Amino acid sequence: MSQLIKVETVTGAAILPLLPELARLRITVFREFPYLYDGDLAYEQSYLRVYAEAPAAAIIIARDGEKIVGASTCLPLAAETPNVQRPFRDAGMDIPRIFYFGESVLESAYRGRGIGVKFFEAREAQARAHGYGITAFCAVQRPVDHPARPKAYQKLDDFWRKRGYTPHPELVCTISWREVGADRETEKPLMFWTRNL
Structure with a gap:
């Protein structure tokens, strides 16, 4: 493992050759708690294509030499799926002003x-460069006594607050995926955090 990790912002068609490696990374990291996601390479590549289009x-890439070890996605909320937009629309918020951070995997x-x-700095820079005034992301909600929760697990709430983000229990969307060991997809609640830039 190198001491120097290169972090760069990748946009448009330059994302396409990275899709297989990004898909692998997402499946590996999201298999862990709290997502417990049982992913599929073909689906992941298809999902990630929206960031190229x-x-x-943008996708922010972290590399150790040539190997991608982390990635973080962002796009206008208006380009996201209706279920992700719905909480903001229901709250009367202006969707075209909001820049959405899809996920970070490392x-x-x-x-x-x-x-x-x-x-976070790179995604916020991307939002500012395109004139967005609000950034938002969501995180899956799991009960404290979830059986798969590792004893050493630490929530990221304090880290997000230090970055200037505020949790919004009133803004919750649902996304379906198949968990490790499950035979079908089930809906999961994800709560939003926002920041005014």
Whole structure:
């Protein structure tokens, strides 16, 4: 593992050759708690393609040498699916003013080295560069006594608050995926956090 991790913003068609590696990374990291996602490479590549196609979208890439060890996505909320937009629409918020942070994934060996901060800085820079005044992301909600919760698990709430984000229990969407060991997809609640830039 190198001491120097390169973090760069990738947009448009330059994302396309990275899709297989990004899909693998997402499946690996999201298999862990709290997502417990049993992913599929073909679906992941198809899902990630929107970031190559949506105007103003980007993927922030962290590399150790040539290997991608982390990635963080962002795009206008208006380019997201209706179920992700719905809580904002129901609250009367202006969807075209909001820039959405899809997810951040980082291999466990690289955590705690400031890469998460760089992911937020780069996505916020992307939002500002395209004239957005609000950034938002959502995180899955799991009960404290969830049987798969590792004893050493630490929520990221304090990290997000330090970055200037506020939780909104009134803004919740649902997304379906199949968990590890399950035979079908089930809906999961995800709560939004926002920041005014």
